[in-house]
Amino acid sequence: MTSLPTEIVYFAVNRWDSMVQREQHLMMGLSSTYRILFVDPPLSLLSILSGKIQGEKWTLRSNLYWVNDQLVVYTPPAFPPLSQYFEWMNSMHNHLLISLIKKNLEKLSFKNFMLGVGRPFLGCAIKEFGPKLSYYDCSDEYLEFPGLRANKRILRKSEEELLRGVDVVFCSSEGLKETKSRFNRNCFLLPNGVDLSLIDSGSSNILPPADIKKITRPILGYIGTIGEWLDFNALIGLARARTDWSIVMVGPLTEKHFSSFFKDVPNIYWLGGKDYRELYPYLKMFDVCLIPFKVNEFTKNIYPTKLHQYLAAGKQVISSHLPDLESFTPWVEFYSDVKDMEMKIERSLQENSEEKILGRKKIARENTWDRRVVSMIQTFNTFFSKEIPSN
Numbered sequence: 001m002t003s004l005p006t007e008i009v010y011f012a013v014n015r016w017d018s019m020v021q022r023e024q025h026l027m028m029g030l031s032s033t034y035r036i037l038f039v040d041p042p043l044s045l046l047s048i049l050s051g052k053i054q055g056e057k058w059t060l061r062s063n064l065y066w067v068n069d070q071l072v073v074y075t076p077p078a079f080p081p082l083s084q085y086f087e088w089m090n091s092m093h094n095h096l097l098i099s100l101i102k103k104n105l106e107k108l109s110f111k112n113f114m115l116g117v118g119r120p121f122l123g124c125a126i127k128e129f130g131p132k133l134s135y136y137d138c139s140d141e142y143l144e145f146p147g148l149r150a151n152k153r154i155l156r157k158s159e160e161e162l163l164r165g166v167d168v169v170f171c172s173s174e175g176l177k178e179t180k181s182r183f184n185r186n187c188f189l190l191p192n193g194v195d196l197s198l199i200d201s202g203s204s205n206i207l208p209p210a211d212i213k214k215i216t217r218p219i220l221g222y223i224g225t226i227g228e229w230l231d232f233n234a235l236i237g238l239a240r241a242r243t244d245w246s247i248v249m250v251g252p253l254t255e256k257h258f259s260s261f262f263k264d265v266p267n268i269y270w271l272g273g274k275d276y277r278e279l280y281p282y283l284k285m286f287d288v289c290l291i292p293f294k295v296n297e298f299t300k301n302i303y304p305t306k307l308h309q310y311l312a313a314g315k316q317v318i319s320s321h322l323p324d325l326e327s328f329t330p331w332v333e334f335y336s337d338v339k340d341m342e343m344k345i346e347r348s349l350q351e352n353s354e355e356k357i358l359g360r361k362k363i364a365r366e367n368t369w370d371r372r373v374v375s376m377i378q379t380f381n382t383f384f385s386k387e388i389p390s391n
Helices: 022-030 045-049 086-108 125-129 152-165 174-179 230-241 259-264 274-287 304-313 323-328 338-349 354-365 367-384
Strands: 007-011 035-039 063-066 071-075 114-116 134-138 167-172 187-189 219-223 246-250 266-272 288-291 317-319 332-334
Touching: 007 022, 007 086, 022 035, 022 071, 022 367, 035 086, 045 354, 071 086, 071 367, 086 125, 086 152, 114 125, 125 152, 134 152, 152 354, 167 174, 174 187, 174 323, 219 274, 219 304, 230 246, 230 259, 230 266, 230 338, 246 274, 259 266, 288 304, 288 338, 304 323, 304 354, 317 338, 323 332, 338 354
Parallel strands: 007 035, 007 114, 035 071, 114 134, 134 167, 167 187, 219 246, 219 288, 246 266, 288 317, 317 332
Antiparallel strands: 063 071
16 A cells, blocks of 8 residues: 655745745644645856845855754756746756755655645656656736746746646635636645634734834835735825825835836835835734726735734725635625725725624634645545546
8 A cells, every 4th residue: 555645845936034924834834743844946057146135145056944843945046047938048047956855855855755746847846756646736827927027928827837737726715716727637735725824823902113103194004025916096196185084005016117206205105125024013004905906817816814814913905806705795895996995995994893804804714724724635635535536
């Protein structure tokens, strides 16, 4: 009888020490059951030498370090640039990365492993390793990613190869599940969740951070990456319509024109990126939480991680129309334009109650990362019981 896997090798789309997101939560949870090798995506040599990547942690050499007794992170050395633009370069990168990982598997004595892939450019990885089980964790529609720095033909070809090659596909939204099911019949919905320790560890008498303390309330808050998918025009329109409200944005900035957008809007505040464990004091200061995304082919497939963070803090959520959030009505209210957003925020501010706060927190408790991890493990075990057919 074949023994069940005891290890996972996971090729990540984001680096471990970047902003804490889906991959870190899932891998930390899975590390209670499996030994895990988390593989950072290689940095481009050009990015490091040009100074776009700063700090001592960004080096040209590889690195292997332990997060806990069960989880080890491998950071590859810097690779030559442009792998996402040329097929031959992407192939060379993948084979080099796979060769490095095989050496680390020997060093770590990983012999009985499953293979997880988050990066859609690694379509060739499955057949190179021959794992007990392989899966693709698909958290975004990468082909529609705003400002995509890649050749779409190469990306599409590689992702389709990956989808057809893995045993199981986990999708963060119903839209992704529907799309990816065309290539793999074993697609499962695995939405984003929430780490309740972020909220539970926050004391009821915690002091507000200095950079938000003097901002006029009510505060309409946003936590997350500030990128091209945000509807900046809607935020500007709201801020100008209600100069007595403050809009506070907390998170790393990827939209290079952000400052020019808001230079004449004094009641919009960007407080910068914060450590994951620092977020709760900001959430506590928000009176209403926003998910002000543009509605397009990218965002239609999004299940925002911030949703359950907001609800876990007991906050009303006002969002643009995102399909995967519709089932959370009335805990999430949707706006169609700036005037509608203003009206629903006004109503939320006036009609908030302890009963509604407890209802939001209850929804968050039903959508934790711990529950998502249990769901993954159940899917793995079902596969090994042969109830899930090989793709």
